[in-house]
Amino acid sequence: MFRRLTEPAGEIVTVNIDGKDVQVPAGETVATAVLVSSVGYTRTTPVSGAPRAPLCMMGVCFECVMEIDGIPNRQACQVRVENGMRIRRQYGAGASPVA
Amino acid sequence: MPEFGELLVIGGGPAGLTAATTAARLGIYTTLLDEQPAPGGQIYRGVEEAPKPRAELLGPDYQRGARIVQAFRASDAKHLPETTVWSLGPDGKVGILRDGQARIIQASRIILACGATERAVPFPGWTLPGVMNAGAAQILLKSSGVVPADGLVIAGAGPLMLLLAWQYLRAGVRVKAILELSPHVNLWHAAPRLPSALLAGHYITRGFRYLLDLRIGGIPVHFGVSGLRALGEEQLNAIEYLHHGRCHTLPTGQLLIHFGLVPNTHLTEAAGCRHIWNPGQQCWLPATDDWGNTSASGIAVVGDNATIGGARAAEHAGHLAALEAARALHRLNTTERDRQGKDDRGWMRDDLRIRPFLEALHHLPESLLATRDDDTLVCRCEEVTAGQIRQAVREGHTDPNQVKFISRCGMGPCQGRQCAHAVAHIVADETKRPISEQTPFRVRPPVRPISIAQLATLEPSKESA
């Protein structure tokens, strides 16, 4: 669980994380918003279904891959929040693009 | 004049910023490519936007970054933020991705300044949610003023642990304990190196100040800890460790780990540069000369990307590489280059004096680097355990690349970034051949994932290469 040291000043956007609307500072990474707003994990692994959370926050661990606006396997620490963004935990290999 | 100029600098931390600023000042048409939206790299991440209270909390070293960024902004160097570099060939061709458009670009000289990543050291339970790198916690703090909500434990080896704990103390974040996994014997090896380390006095005094403040703040610091395990079912709820011969359990929902830094060598490896195992830093470094030139013509590497030396040394290395680029591009002759670089070379030498001491103090034992716990996951992406890797070696797959092929270890999305070192240590341990003789995983492009649609935007070849 993570918290903010101060209330966010400046522009605020609304994103939806796993069905819940939350307000986050504009320009923040999705991974940060997820860590502050929810308990637990960003994905479950394709091999065993184990839950995982971000490890490195700098794009080299790939534990933070989530489904963002319908597209899976996006590194949440490399994507900035935008108003109306839909953020979902990724389960295994994620949603099939070739449904 | 090619579109991106004569010199490409890749990476927006202190080494890259200084290289680009110096090169521009010498009249070289320079472009800096950065993955981030704003300059600063990891160490000065968010420095331009940091509100004053946060910048003060982070300390004077962090604030120095603002000046370096300002100097870069004021220079004539072009800045391309939010640009991903996904390939670097031995021929110096750089694959970039910007706004969904892929391109292959080229320049006469390239300076790589991609910095370092935290060394990944597998231990039981390290993949549980609740276990995060200390550097990741720093990024949360620097970019967004975000901190752990409840108490936390910091474990590992290296000065970053003390710095982070000190920053948290000032921010009112509860640090339950700091567990130093460097064995006591390190003190004996480090002590002879202390005198020359004192010549880089500011590091030592800084370290003592942190220790003192942490002491006053009531945060226990335990040295010589071993046997670290993270416990929990789907989430971390406690850690276990050995200290002074006894086993301790400490409930916590957050563990921040740090086992030192290793250069981010994916681009130097993709470009085919020669790398050498450095026993002091316990990792592979790109082979360079005094000016940062690698074994690939026209490609230099500086800062922590070349050798773990810290932010100050990185600035000087950036400056020197820019001078060398100026020589190669006929702006300076050798004498002039040497003269202009004299001071930085001296300062860099001074900044690096602390390193032998720190390396000895935080030297990680093989028992930690090559876990003997067969159930511990080494490859996080493909969930390959240490036991499976040892078994592969016993079955005749005796180098890390063969282990990778047979087990899929290193074939997941991170392409071995988190497991390459651990696999090499385990293979060295199993084959009884030194780590210096092991080959790292072969690195192939793209060094950052690129979608099929993005790659399809690349211009087709006009003739075969």
Added chain:
Amino acid sequence: MNADAVIIGGGLMGSATALHLAMRGQQVIVLEKDSPGRHASGVNAGGLRRLNRHPAEIPLSVAAAGIWHDIRSLLDSDCDVKLGGQVRVAENDGDMQMLEKRAAMVHALGFEHEQLIDRDRLYQLVPALSPHCSGALYTEGDGFARPYHALTAFRNKAQSLGVVYETGHRVTDLDQTDDVWRVVTDHGAVEAPVLINCAGAWSNQVCDILHEPVPIKTGAPMMMVTERLPHFLDPVVGAASRKLSFKQMQNGTVLVGGAHLAVHDMQRETTAIDFPKLSESSRTVLELFPRMRNVRIVRCWAGLEAFMPDHLPVISPGSTVPGVYHAFGFSAHGFQLSPVVGRIMSELVLDGASSLPIEAFSIQRFQN
């Protein structure tokens, strides 16, 4: 004498040959200059394909398919074989006519494994395919395996039967005295009455020493692999007028090939990916599987392979002196043939003749 046979090259052909000789009681030494599977054998697309072979290769390919269907009884491992079929897609009338002619030709030769299928059947087999295709040639029971795992299985079985692998041994010289070959490496010398050249992209170097030079061209075909995706594809997909090989592995990753060549350096044994060509491959993928657009490529690579001018391998005794045999030049489509090539080589050595027709693969065709 150190062995009954010495084999140069520890890849698929060398290992399959070693295994079959050992199964017939021969003592074999394999000399491998790097590590087994380091080059083409370890990094190829793993295609188990009878579909669209040159007529000369068809009898071998059909025999090999029989072995792959039951590979476990030969190798004690299933090599991760998946036999979900293979299609060669027609995108327009011109393609369809080409495929019809091909089907007729193969049936006329007495083989039934290539069947023409219509639109409905094609989309039943490959629902994810872009809707513009008109039909395909289909081979049920084609598929793929994992090349390094297959190679490891060949090697393990061979070693269990006494085959000795000397890895890191690079051959520097050869000579023959009184029907005995002396093969000199950087670690010493090995002697045997039979010498077998399975040296892949380096085979011409061996041929040169034997005074039977061959016009090998080395090449490095490129592959791309994606992140894992949920399962959506069973057959391997190629197209009549495209350079494409597209398959989804059991772990969900998609492997894209298509015979585009990387830049390669035989001296340094390195390859450099030609991304503009892979960009063309990407466009081809999007035209046939448009929903792949946001799928990420995680890695690209290329392996060093030997190509012959007629794209047919050399599988034959030597043409200059007795006691020499060759199996090389598989031109990027050797993986599937490897088990039967091993058997044929053991027949040439021990029986003086192959049970399958191999005249088209004679090294003599280059010796005029």
